[in-house]
Amino acid sequence: MNPGTILLAAAALAGASGQTPDDPLTRPMAVEREAEWLAPAEPVRVFGKTYLVGFGGLSVALIDTGAGLILIDAALPQAAPKILANVAKLGFRPHDIKYILSTEPHFDHAGGLAALARDTGATVIASARGAQALRTGRFAADDPQVGYNARFPPVRNVRVINDGAQLKLGDAVVTARATPGHTVGSMSWAWRSCEGRSCRNIVFGSSLNPVAGKGYRFTSPAGQAVVANYRRAHAAMNVVPCDILITAHAEQSGANGRFAASPDACRAYARASQRALAARLDKERHQ
Template sequence: MGLLAALPVVVAPSASAADDPLLRPIASDYAARWLRPQAPARIFGDTYLVGFAGMTVALVRTEAGLILIDGALPQGVPAIEDNIRRLGFDVKDVRLILSTEPHYDHAGGLAALARDSGATVIASVRAAALLQRGESGLDDPQAGTLAAFPPVVKLRAVRDGERIRLGGTTITARATPGHTTGSMSWAWRSCEGARCADILFGSSLNPVSADGYRFSDPAHRATVAAFRRSFATVRAMKCDILLTAHPDHSGGDGKIARLAQGAEPNPFIDPAACRAYADKYEAVLDARLAKEAAGGR
């Protein structure tokens, strides 16, 4: 259940990859930190991590193929595909790719991953429209600061509560807007023998914004209300294991390090994780609103 032996993972694209429009790097001050190499790992049952130290990409094995969740940045795709192969799987067996949000750091690699695997990308109705255009929404709190990304062609839109089935595995879409209007989290059950765990891949709940954006502005009441609904949704979910789009948002970076060291019991199993995640970011939003009310930026 631990990590595979840490082999070198090359994140920078090769010369030929650099000529691929779907793999062209998106410049970001955070890219080097987000894409720090991480060995692929089995987290529990048929659930694996195939992403990076600062960016979660999950893989779920089913009887009828593989499900991938999120795609990181375009320049990270070769490393994701290499991690899939290192686990003994074939990229061509990826049937579905689930998207948490239409931001370049999580959606930038979707087009290349879908092309290389032949998979269909699944997202919320709002996010699907943006993924087709390769851009984030004008109603996004970070609008004006977000890079464009390769548009996704093969898409399927789903609504809150809709169930996606592949083989004997069912993943449920759970709308968690706020960070973006189209943010979607994904819930499923994974088993090891007779022991099963409810797993949530949570979208970002962080109320971050572009400079000058005020959550307390009357025009943004719907965004604040969306955050409140999402906090309540995540807090109420049955959740034994929480994975988040950025692992450090929920302590996933520390959990994966302990798992690599052979820690027992499994450090990812924490029935309080979803509640703690929601509480953490509701407190951040409350602090932001209080600061704005006091005249701060």
């Protein structure tokens, strides 16, 4: 999630978004960058049986495993119906979604999880710390952005996966890669997708943007633990096999399009985060 003034859900937005205001799981949540984040985008094939079914600013990935579908992230609450429409537009049945993987428990990536899980019957999967926040629909107390106090529809049932564990479905094997920092429970996801004999390692990276709520300091004792988490995430991104990078916020991939296709994409993503973190720490030390 990027910083911005968070507004209350407004019934007036319901008509504009096409949602009915009486569904608490898709009730529109207005944020400063909503138009950018939910900019319409056609579903597109990334490589092999991997697709994007999200938006211009928020990525949502789809993997066809041959034995069911895996979705990654869910954008804002009001985005859920459009995500399912994009899945159907590719010729898939939304009810074939078996798992929904969560990168982080922030409203811009997890807001639509509850509605998507309800409407498809899919199981939501997250890290242990991510699952704790998803079940409450609130930011964790040690989240650098807890000051925003933004709430999103809680997800009742969340299956926990550990760093390095593999989720297997059909011909897909998705590996959980802990990339904490932006939130303590942030998780990235890595898998291999093939077209005939040609295969690519694909990574859906959680946000690595070192932003925080008003008054939060990364140079404080609590902040230093978060800095250590960011360095753990950078190390993970530097070693994960990565030919194609999809980032939770599309613009953070470093590409002009919706994903970056480069053997250096994940390492470049880590370097950009390292520079941003260093700049943030330097600014705090000179304030």
